[in-house]
Amino acid sequence: MTPRPYALLAELTYRCPLHCPYCSNPATHTGGEELSLDEWTRVFAEAAALGVLHLGLSGGEPLARRDLPKLVTAARQVGLYTNLITSGVGLDANRARELQAAGLDSVQISFQSDDPAQGNTIAGSKAHDAKLKAVRLVHDHGLALSLNVVIHRLNIDRLPQIIAFAESLRPERLELANVQYHGWALRNRNQLLPTREQAQTALLVAQKAQARLKGKMDVVYVLPDYLQDRPKPCMQGWGRHYLTVNPAGDVLPCPNAGSIPDLVFENIRQGSLASIWNESANFNRFRGTEWMPVPCRDCPQREIDFGGCRCQAALLTGQAAATDPVCALSPDREIVDRILDHAWRTEPDDGLVFRQNPQAVLS
Amino acid sequence: MTEIDPHHRPSLAPRVRLQIDTVRQEPVLLYPEGLLVLSPTAHEIVRRCDGHTSIESIVRSLGDEFDATEEILRQDVLETLADLQQRNLIVLDP
Numbered sequence: 001m002t003p004r005p006y007a008l009l010a011e012l013t014y015r016c017p018l019h020c021p022y023c024s025n026p027a028t029h030t031g032g033e034e035l036s037l038d039e040w041t042r043v044f045a046e047a048a049a050l051g052v053l054h055l056g057l058s059g060g061e062p063l064a065r066r067d068l069p070k071l072v073t074a075a076r077q078v079g080l081y082t083n084l085i086t087s088g089v090g091l092d093a094n095r096a097r098e099l100q101a102a103g104l105d106s107v108q109i110s111f112q113s114d115d116p117a118q119g120n121t122i123a124g125s126k127a128h129d130a131k132l133k134a135v136r137l138v139h140d141h142g143l144a145l146s147l148n149v150v151i152h153r154l155n156i157d158r159l160p161q162i163i164a165f166a167e168s169l170r171p172e173r174l175e176l177a178n179v180q181y182h183g184w185a186l187r188n189r190n191q192l193l194p195t196r197e198q199a200q201t202a203l204l205v206a207q208k209a210q211a212r213l214k215g216k217m218d219v220v221y222v223l224p225d226y227l228q229d230r231p232k233p234c235m236q237g238w239g240r241h242y243l244t245v246n247p248a249g250d251v252l253p254c255p256n257a258g259s260i261p262d263l264v265f266e267n268i269r270q271g272s273l274a275s276i277w278n279e280s281a282n283f284n285r286f287r288g289t290e291w292m293p294v295p296c297r298d299c300p301q302r303e304i305d306f307g308g309c310r311c312q313a314a315l316l317t318g319q320a321a322a323t324d325p326v327c328a329l330s331p332d333r334e335i336v337d338r339i340l341d342h343a344w345r346t347e348p349d350d351g352l353v354f355r356q357n358p359q360a361v362l363s
Numbered sequence: 364m365t366e367i368d369p370h371h372r373p374s375l376a377p378r379v380r381l382q383i384d385t386v387r388q389e390p391v392l393l394y395p396e397g398l399l400v401l402s403p404t405a406h407e408i409v410r411r412c413d414g415h416t417s418i419e420s421i422v423r424s425l426g427d428e429f430d431a432t433e434e435i436l437r438q439d440v441l442e443t444l445a446d447l448q449q450r451n452l453i454v455l456d457p
Contacts, residue, residue: 003390004386004387006397006398023398049386050386051384051386053382053384053386053391053398054393056399079382079385081380081382081393081394081398083395098420105393106378106394106395107379107396108395142377144376144377144378146378146396171452172376172377172378173378173395173396175396175434199384214449214451215365215448215449215451216451217451218396218451220396239374261429290381315398
């Protein structure tokens with residue numbers, strides 16, 4: 001039986017005032033016409049009917065959509081728990097009030113560092129102060145606050161300071177996420193991959209913070225997966241709990257699935273969400289365990305990590321159906337080890353490529 | 364972490380919403396990073412966590428509805444709330 005999805009990630013736009021070099025948005029996307037308010041309203045209703053309970057409003061920068069409060073209203077009308085995933089840039093008192101009145105449940109604001117100068121450098125924009133202002137507005141309007149900091153070689157040594165900084169902003173939850181190498185991040189992989197020593201130290205810092213803050217502030221630490229010997233349970237399995245609709249209306253099992261060559265995804269303008277989720281060849285392609293190659297097929301971990309990440313397998317081995325090469329049992333693990341060796345010989349500030357906005361996008 | 368006490372008046376953390384999943388016909392707690400499916404017992408406990416009702420009153424109110432001793436109910440309530448507190452999904456107001 002086809003599982004029912006729990007969560008929808010709605011990428012409302014690829015426009016963004018920030019230029020973070022680790023952005024997971026596709027680096028080759030040329031824009032295209034964004035879905036309208038009416039189209040998103042239909043997507044939210046179809047998602048709720050399909051069993052989705054949870055909505056992430058993301059981007060790009062979702063605040064770049066002037067109709068964001070109306071999108072929140074549409075989501076709440078069909079009972080979705082609505083979480084805004086934002087840089088915070090573009091939030092002012094007026095919009096905070098509108099979003100709160102529309103029924104927004106929670107706001108996740110990203111920071112690039114505790115240090116304003118480093119934060120602004122990584123964001124490629126003087127965004128740090130605007131983010132602090134956004135945090136104040138979220139508290140002032142009684143909205144729940146999560147913070148997200150993407151971790152990489154340039155800021156990983158500051159993890160203790162980053163955690164202390166985050167605590168001072170009083171979020172209910174802090175997500176410390178090592179970079180996943182897709183989109184723009186892939187272009188900057190050599191500069192962003194932490195060293196093994198950095199990763200080991202950071203893990204201990206994160207674990208100590210988790211223990212100390214238990215019951216007070218939820219601390220989530222997303223591991224740097226190239227440095228692990230088992231793959232991440234990507235999306236908890238392909239087409240199992242999650243789906244993504246991108247700004248142009250393509251329906252994807254994950255935000256990066258568009259990077260897999262030869263997979264052409266259906267668009268919400270051509271079919272219903274239910275038919276795409278249940279029947280499309282691409283959603284069914286890596287469902288369950290039937291598709292798995294050896295060593296995954298016989299592995300006791302197969303329903304724990306689901307063979308890892310399909311995008312990463314395609315990217316690194318050329319085969320989307322291969323075992324994620326992060327896994328020590330993968331015949332392709334040496335590919336990851338070669339990438340690590342090469343990255344560790346690259347200077348961190350050697351030619352970062354900053355994210356650019358897609359050309360010719362409409363709202 | 365605060366030790367749970369029968370005088371506490373628990374409420375859901377601000378980011379958490381209790382909802383009935385009408386598609387799957389089960390109660391769930393929704394929060395930014397995911398959701399938790401509640402057992403029928405946990406649902407009866409959580410829906411009484413309004414920030415005004417003490418744990419002791421929750422136990423008594425469950426005793427009126429369910430055929431179990433107060434001692435067993437108290438243990439159930441304390442265990443469920445401790446689990447939710449670990450997950451940072453409830454707030455214990457004094």
